[in-house]
Amino acid sequence: MDLIDDESGQTGPGSNAPEYSVSEISGAIRKTLEDAFGRIRVRGEVGRVFRARSGHLYFDIKDDRSVLASVSWKGQLSSLTVLPEEGMEIVATGRLTTFGSQSKYQLNVEQIEPAGAGALMALLEKRKKQLEAEGLFAPERKRQLPFLPEVIGVVTSPSGAVIRDILHRLRDRFPRKVLVWPVAVQGRDCAAQVAAAIKGFNSLAPGGALPRPDVLIVARGGGSIEDLWGFNEEIVARAAAASQIPLISAVGHETDTTLIDYVSDRRAPTPTAAAEIAVPVRLDLLAHIEGQGARLSSALARGMSRRGERLRDLSRALPRAEALLSGPRQRLDHASRTLPAALRSGVQARHIEFARRASLFRPQVLFDRLGLARERLAARADRLGPALNRRAERARGRFDSAARVVTPVPVRHRIGRERRTLDALSARLAVAALSQQRRRRDKLAAFARILQSLNYEETLKRGFVVVRGDGEVVTDRAAAERARALELQFHDGRLKIGGVAKQTRAKDTPDQGSLF
Structure with a gap:
């Protein structure tokens, strides 16, 4: 095996160069880098931003020549007052370390601050364009504020002068019930708390134990752009846009403008002005009502006067009551004179x-x-029974003839079935005829009984007599005296007698067979 000499660079068995593992080299570099730099602040422009599924945030900080990889762990994100966005210029505070698995170094960011007001304004303008493109600033989304709310919800700090100014102004104009949702109005917790307060008020059920406000006021005093930045966060703007309760924004002074001002239903220049927008002046309303009542009374009096004059003018054109009633009165008198005769004539005609x-x-x-x-x-x-029998016989004969002509067995069977059906129908027809005849006979007998009960001869059985003179029924004495002969009808027969005048003349010598 070839060895490299320490001094000459040649390989040889006598080389004293130490050997390191990859992990040892990576750890040594990391320790050297962290000891040399420690906690640092880096200024630059945010490049690529990526949030992993684990919750960690990865982004780049760059300038015109170099790029510094940066990371904020999931547990560190809650402490960041500003989240990095691409193109934003920031000052990042953290520790420089290495990522040995990829032979990289990176900045572990613990705090992010915008690099001056210009960066904040650029970020604000970017968010504003984004929300405006989504239609959150559209005028048609703005809701009408209630004229006189019963309950007013206020989202602000409970310890500042803002809530005291609002309550004082409401008390002077028109006292109303006020619900205060305490929040932080600046700092890293501001945006989350304000958004939660708006959502919390909207989640209250109408008519519940805690009344639901009719209008909301989000208020804060004046301050720098950094102090008001919580109200420029996207989470606050979207919560205000989603509010079902009409919302008044009163953040900062008149010259201060935040994102919540654009999405709210009404913007107030100051918190005190928000209270003035929320309720009218009670004394002004009372004065207005009193003035309207006076105008109504005056208008009513004038209207009654004009209608009275009109009525008097019309009354002069009308004829006098005597002239209007004279004709109908004469017609009534004439009708009252002719009514008895007309009634008698009508009764006689109807008789x-x-x-x-x-x-x-x-x-x-x-x-x-x-x-x-x-x-x-x-x-x-009497004719019905024979006629039915004759018709049945003729039909039976036709069927028998058809049965003799058609020889197939199925046809004969069918003819047999038809003959049985015909016999059944004939029997049913006979029964129906007899039943109808019996019903008609019973109905006729019932009519006969009714007629018998109305017959005057039944009355004669109770002791009454019918008197006839010269063949006509006599109903009074004068007619009986004029008759030449009278006939008395009893229930068991008739008896003829002489005239009444004759009997009067010859009453001492009555005829034989006479009743008188």
Whole structure:
């Protein structure tokens, strides 16, 4: 085996050069690098950014000539106030170390700060363009604020002057219920807490134990761009855009603008102005209502006056009541004079018509009609049975002839079945005819019983008498006196007697066979 001499560079058995493993070399380089640099701050532009499934964040920090690989472990991300984005200029603080598996060195970043206000403004402008492209700034997304909310939710710090200014202004204008969700208004926890507060207020159920606000105010006092940066975070802007409760942003002073101002439903220049936007002035409302009430009363009085004048003008054009009522009054008097005679005439005419129609329904006529109907029914009943038998015989004969002509056995069987069907139908027809005849006979008998019960001869059995004079029924004394002869009909026969006038003249010598 050839050996390299330490001094001459030639191989030889006497070389004293030490031998290292790869891991030893990698560890020695790492220790040297960490001892030489330790904790450092690096300024540069963020290049490629990649977040692994494990949660670790890998990115590059570069300038115009070199690239420094950087990493922030999953547990370190929560302490970063600003997450790196491609193209952003930052100042990264961390420790320089090596990655022996790939013979690389990298910066383990523990803290990131934007490299001045220019970098923050560039990042803000980038986020603004992104959210605007998604339509979160569109005017049609803005919701109308309630005129007079019952409950107002405030997202701010509970210890600052902002909440005191808001409460004081609400108390002066129109006292309302206020729910305060305390949050950090700057620092690395600001964005997460503000977004959680907005979502928390929206998650409250209407009518629950804790009332759901009708409007939200996200407020913070003025400060530098770094102090207000939490309200420029994307998580806050998206939470404000997704809020179902109308939201007023009041972050910073009038000249301060953050992303939440663009996505909120209304922007207030100051927290105090947000309170003024949220509620109207109670005294102004009372004065307005009082003024409207006065205007309404005045308008009502004027309207009544104009309608009264109009009514009086119309009343002058109307005729007097006496003139309007004289004609109807005369017609009523005339009708009252002619009404009794008209009633008597109408009753008499209807009595004559009733007598004329009653003559058509005399018992004898009804008995005659019933007799004719009974005779027709009996005649038809007598003819029905033979007619059915003759028809059945003719049909049976036709079937028998057809059966003799058609010789195949299946046809004869079919004829037999048809003959049996015909016999069954004939029997059913006979039964149906007899049943119909019996029903009609029963109905006729029922009519006869009704007619019998209405017959006046049944009344004679109870002691009444029918008096006839000269063959006509007599209903009063005058008619009986005018009759030449009278006939009395009892329930068991009739008896003829002389006239009443004759009996009066010859009452001392009554005729034989007379009742008087």
